[in-house]
Amino acid sequence: MSRPLEDILFGDPGPEAQTTTRAVSMTAAAVLLLLAMGVVMRFHGAGQFEARLWKFFAWPTTWAFLASGLLGTLASAAMAAVIALALGLVLLLGRLSPLRLARYPSIAVIEFLRGVPTLLLIYVCFLVLPSAGIKLSTYWMLTLPIALSTAAVVAEVYRAGVLAVPRGQTDAARSLGLTEAQVFFLIVFPQALRYIVPALVAQLVIVVKDTTFGYVVTYGELMQNAKVLIANYHALVPVYLVVAVLYCLVNYAISKASRRLGRPMH
Amino acid sequence: MGSVSRLLADYGPAFGQALLLTWKLTAVSFVAGFALGLAVTVLRLFPLRPLRFVLTGYVEIFRNIPSAALLIFIVFALPDLQVLIDYEPSVILTLTLVCSAFTADYLRAGINTVDGGQVEAALSLGMRPMRIISAVILPQALRAVVQPMTSLLIALMLSTSLASQVPFPGRELTALVAKIANDSAAGMPAFAVAAALYVATGLLIAWAGATLEKKVRILR
Numbered sequence: 001m002s003r004p005l006e007d008i009l010f011g012d013p014g015p016e017a018q019t020t021t022r023a024v025s026m027t028a029a030a031v032l033l034l035l036a037m038g039v040v041m042r043f044h045g046a047g048q049f050e051a052r053l054w055k056f057f058a059w060p061t062t063w064a065f066l067a068s069g070l071l072g073t074l075a076s077a078a079m080a081a082v083i084a085l086a087l088g089l090v091l092l093l094g095r096l097s098p099l100r101l102a103r104y105p106s107i108a109v110i111e112f113l114r115g116v117p118t119l120l121l122i123y124v125c126f127l128v129l130p131s132a133g134i135k136l137s138t139y140w141m142l143t144l145p146i147a148l149s150t151a152a153v154v155a156e157v158y159r160a161g162v163l164a165v166p167r168g169q170t171d172a173a174r175s176l177g178l179t180e181a182q183v184f185f186l187i188v189f190p191q192a193l194r195y196i197v198p199a200l201v202a203q204l205v206i207v208v209k210d211t212t213f214g215y216v217v218t219y220g221e222l223m224q225n226a227k228v229l230i231a232n233y234h235a236l237v238p239v240y241l242v243v244a245v246l247y248c249l250v251n252y253a254i255s256k257a258s259r260r261l262g263r264p265m266h
Numbered sequence: 267m268g269s270v271s272r273l274l275a276d277y278g279p280a281f282g283q284a285l286l287l288t289w290k291l292t293a294v295s296f297v298a299g300f301a302l303g304l305a306v307t308v309l310r311l312f313p314l315r316p317l318r319f320v321l322t323g324y325v326e327i328f329r330n331i332p333s334a335a336l337l338i339f340i341v342f343a344l345p346d347l348q349v350l351i352d353y354e355p356s357v358i359l360t361l362t363l364v365c366s367a368f369t370a371d372y373l374r375a376g377i378n379t380v381d382g383g384q385v386e387a388a389l390s391l392g393m394r395p396m397r398i399i400s401a402v403i404l405p406q407a408l409r410a411v412v413q414p415m416t417s418l419l420i421a422l423m424l425s426t427s428l429a430s431q432v433p434f435p436g437r438e439l440t441a442l443v444a445k446i447a448n449d450s451a452a453g454m455p456a457f458a459v460a461a462a463l464y465v466a467t468g469l470l471i472a473w474a475g476a477t478l479e480k481k482v483r484i485l486r
Contacts, residue, residue: 003382005311005377005378005380005382005385005403006311006312006313008382008385008386008389009311009385009389009395009398009399010312010313010395013313021313021314024314025314025315025316025317028314028316028317029316032316032317032320042347042348042349043347045348046346046347046348048346048347111465111469112461112465114468115420115424115461115464115465115468115469116424116460116461116464116465117424117425117426117427117440117464118424118427119427119428119430119440120427120439120440120443120457120460120461120464123430123440123443123444123447123457124443124447124453124454124457127444127447127448127453128447128453128454128457131447131451131453132454205330208332209331209332209333209334210332212332212334212335213334216431223332223334223335223338236342236343236346237343237346237347240335240338240339240342240343241339241343243335244331244335244336244339247330247331247332247335248326248327248330248331251329251330251331252326252330255329255330
């Protein structure tokens with residue numbers, strides 16, 4: 001019963017159906033191949049295969065520069081993620097608090113940070129705060145806004161996990177005489193975390209994507225370094241293609257890891 | 267409060283236009299992205315290996331690439347390949363591609379909620395696969411993905427702020443705030459107004475999604 005639906009839909013075809021499937025597959029492959037050739041021809045026609053546009057990829061300095069950009073991306077993303085995980089917990093505790101004085105402001109902060117584009121927050125740190133006398137480094141101009149908007153999302157993810165923990169766990173812990181803080185930090189939260197690991201990792205992918213905006217504040221992450229390379233070699237298409245592949249690889253690896261972590265643990 | 271009213275006196279109509287443009291970019295790219303994602307999902311069901319392979323690649327690429335990188339590629343690199351797309355269509359194309367990849371991903375999860383026994387039952391009634399997809403699988407899958415699609419729509423609405431990265435004549439909310447902050451000292455109130463408009467739009471979408479979800483939810 002656990003066969004994928006498409007196997008049931010088209011499963012066990014007779015010889016005639018097999019022939020049809022094979023013919024259509026071949027046609028599809030041919031069409032896709034033609035499309036790919038069209039793209040290659042377009043590259044060729046536009047002179048994008050000229051050696052001067054690609055030869056600098058053979059130099060170690062190019063890759064060292066891209067690697068330093070990737071390192072900048074990861075430095076910003078890692079810091080933003082750590083802050084978001086911690087601040088998200090604070091917001092969650094406020095959100096779950098029985099005190100209205102803690103709950104309502106927490107809800108307001110979460111809805112505000114969640115509802116505003118990260119890019120807009122970056123512009124505030126970049127354009128508005130300096131006129132108020134607050135000057136951040138480019139690293140923080142990028143990292144702080146990402147951390148703040150991610151914290152709000154993480155708080156909601158935490159909450160979904162906490163709500164998924166069976167009530168009996170809380171009741172049993174209370175009946176053992178644990179304090180409210182112990183019930184939360186020893187019993188409820190660790191279990192909640194197990195439910196939400198995939199969602200948290202998915203959020204990490206979004207953090208990495210958001211660091212692309214580093215070029216807005218000229219912080220040296222991958223995208224910004226790509227721009228510098230382009231300014232030097234005038235090779236827009238090759239550099240952007242390589243950078244796109246790098247981003248896809250990093251993020252694909254992260255979401256692959258999340259699928260593994262997300263598998264049931266028992 | 268006084269600074270906000272002064273700001274609205276100066277830039278009120280600009281904020282109205284910016285909000286409308288934000289809504290328009292969101293709506294157009296969501297409708298196009300949803301349709302494209304639906305098509306990808308259905309095509310991925312067919313037992314055609316090369317097609318499945320390429321479409322899986324398509325979904326993984328556009329799910330994992332940062333939208334900003336994609337937009338910059340479309341706007342600045344494609345002209346080098348003699349493909350010229352105007353600024354606004356470029357933004358819409360970027361958001362559409364990303365939206366379609368996530369739609370395909372969520373719909374696939376929605377399809378997995380449909381019991382295989384239903385497909386077997388439909389086959390035994392003599393229904394053709396295409397008819398089963400359109401009459402049995404998709405209606406249930408679509409009803410199962412209302413909640414993630416609502417989140418996607420909100421994320422897409424926030425992503426329209428990308429449009430501030432390319433110089434097209436209309437200004438959406440983020441570009442307007444950047445311009446006001448550049449031109450005057452009214453950056454903070456401008457940010458407050460834009461943030462309020464974004465949050466309100468997001469809450470409106472969330473409310474509509476929750477209402478729809480309540481109507482179409484399948485209780486198993």
